[in-house]
Amino acid sequence: MSFSLNEVEATAKRAARGAGYAWGIAEEAGKATRWLCAQGLDGPAELAKLLDMGFAGSLDQHMPQDLTADWVGEKDLCPVTCGAALSDYAKKWQADPLHLQRVALPLLLLPFAANAVKRQKAVATITLDGINAVTDGTRLSCPDANAHRADSVTVSTGGTLETTRPRQTRATPDPASWDVLTNFAFRTYAPATEQSRLLGAGAGLSDND
Template sequence: MNVSLNEVEATAKRAARGAGYPWGLAEEVGKATRWLCAHGIDGTNSLAQLLEQGLAASLKNHRPVEMQSAWAGQGVLCPIITGALLSDRSDLLHAGPIRIQKLAVPVFLLPFVASAARAQNIVITHTCDLFRAATDGDRLEAGQDWPSFSDHTQITLGGQLTTPRPHVTRATPDPACWDTLNRFAHRTYAPATEESRLLGAGAGLSDND
């Protein structure tokens, strides 16, 4: 299947909200999914993986609470709330690398690393286990296949962009992953009432003659 980036962003935002993320973070999810897809990485697949884990149901257990030697939480860290914090506090990178422990779907941190790179006007390198990526906020150098979990992630100022990925204008999500996002998005739809059904039918029971 082939969809526009606008449709990716809208569907991802609604899916994140349906999964339990607050609207503010759901908007970040939409933008992040779009950013990944625009750089040729299937953000819809990554988001489907993340939402299926149900982290949004108890976000306080999946956000960084320890930020001294390494960022860590009570459980596996959610890349959305961790990424939002990284984007807001990108200035901390000037004191040295940020190390993150036990991160779910680490590729979803990339759009937030890009935001930090734009804020600091410098290339930033993101490594997790054996995977590496670098971005200046607009361009991205990264492989295609990323793990669903990383024990050790590191964000560092500096890096090289020798072969950045081409930008694309449309996304080609896996149909099963797209169905997963729509399933979560469906939770945000208000159930139909008799009144709404009548209004949707036009004149309803009124007689305009």
């Protein structure tokens, strides 16, 4: 099925929240998923794989232990929470390359670096185990890739945008991955109660005829 980018963002946001991420991080996950889809990449598939890993329940193990040095976690780094931190530390890696080790689903880092350089009207190069992705925030030069994990990631400013990916206005995610997201998103909906049923559409217990 085909979905609008707005639908993708809204579903991804709710899915991340349903998986246990705070609303702020969930909102960032939704925007990141949308950005990947706009670049012709299967953002929902990347997010679905991340949510299935269950990082949200132990995020302290998947965050950098020292933000002033190379970013290394006790376990594989979470690309969404690290991505949000990339924005906060943009001035640092725009001055000197930032190195991250053992990053899960590293494609999810790209939208965060893109957003940071877009504000600065600059270009960023993100190197995932030797494969370069270059973006100015809107355009992306990157081969098709869906690495489950990157042992080494470097984020830096500079680079040359060569052949950029065609921009997309709709997404056609992998159906199984989309089902994963909708199942996580369903967790954010409160279960119906007798009172909510009575306040919903219809006459409830009253009959005005």
